[in-house]
Amino acid sequence: MELSLFHYAEMLAFMASIICYKSIIKKPYWVLLPYMLMIVAAEIIGKQLADKQLYKDNVHLFNITTVIEFVVFFFLFYKNVNGSYRKEITKFAIPVYMVAAVINQLFIQGFDKFHTNTMLLGTVLIIIFVFFYFYEAFSKMEPVNLLKEPMFWIATGLFLFYLGDFTINLMHPYFVKNHLQKRWTHIFRIINHNLIIFEYLCISIAIIVCSKNRSALKLQS
Template identity: 35%
Template sequence: MNFIFLYFEIAAFIYGLIYYKHIKKTKFAKLVWLIGIVVLAELIGTYQRRVLHVPNVQVYNIATLIEFILYGLIFTEVFGSNKWSWFSKYFVLAYPILWLINITLIQGFQVFHTYTMSLGSFSMIIMACFYFISIIENEEKIDLLKSGSFWFATGILIFYSSDIFNSFFLRNTHKINLFNGFTLFKLINTVLNIILYSCFIKVFHITKERIQKETNELVQYSIHN
């Protein structure tokens, strides 16, 4: 039960790799490698904790830094020339600096960077909200269910808003043991991860379908001209 979320992460990564030739020239190419970094960090962290019995917090400190930067870069491409792109651009520049200050002068590298983790999480929520605001402001009709950006922003918003609520407002869930040390907190976190990576799989599928359709249309146009 502890590793169900990891299976979804691996499934999303494999799906992204299988169709990477369709995705590599789109804004979501970075998402494939982001998921790969997450999977690698989870595997290394689990090995350190369960086999080597050594602290694994440094791995997650570095992995989450890279994760947030890549999310910010993806949102920047999602926004494009949209007026809300300023936030993601400033975030990508400022976050590594704040992270470095935190781990060197405030919390240190030997504990999890909760301060900058919370900052990154709140920033993801803000970027996702900006995306939905931009949809409302856009007069052009968009089929959201066929939009990779929609599923990307939806997964981010659900995951990080719920994760923050779970971490800050439902703190006792750590103490509620469901079975064999599997707490209510872990259950909620597992469900959130399943939702997030299911959304990412949807992103890859939609992007792959769109690129295939555009390629087929281009071929048909070439044939008839």
């Protein structure tokens, strides 16, 4: 089975979460360990299903894992946003999104089609929560080195990935209208795969930063 470069980026983040598990286990970032295990397993299984042309099973797999993906990142934003109303919004988004995803897959789009409706909803929410985080980060009175903040790297990776994904999907109707579906698919894969690489490199850096912060605290004590 031939893997793409973005698969190795995901594996790198998974390995980082294993190596640095002691640094993240007592922090909200503990969720990245089971999350990365799920992502790596889903991508490998999905690749095998696609190679066997079992496209319906592939859709079922990613209809589940992408919903979990959004919930994981909503949780991390909830733990890292402090403003009262912003924190309430991120907290409220988790059950609302899960209910919306279930309703969509049961009664609207169905389980046999990819959940583009709730994928779009999740993308918009992620972008909003990124703005929440950066607004608070840049509004702090005391100086903060954001490069040493794990959530800075996660928010940066998520912002570029979902903004890029959202933008390329907005272009889809234009390509369909002009009978350029194959070209859109080619462009989408190139952009999407590179954005995935960037996203998971950022997550790897976030985990390493978390580990370094723990080491620094030990030295200070």
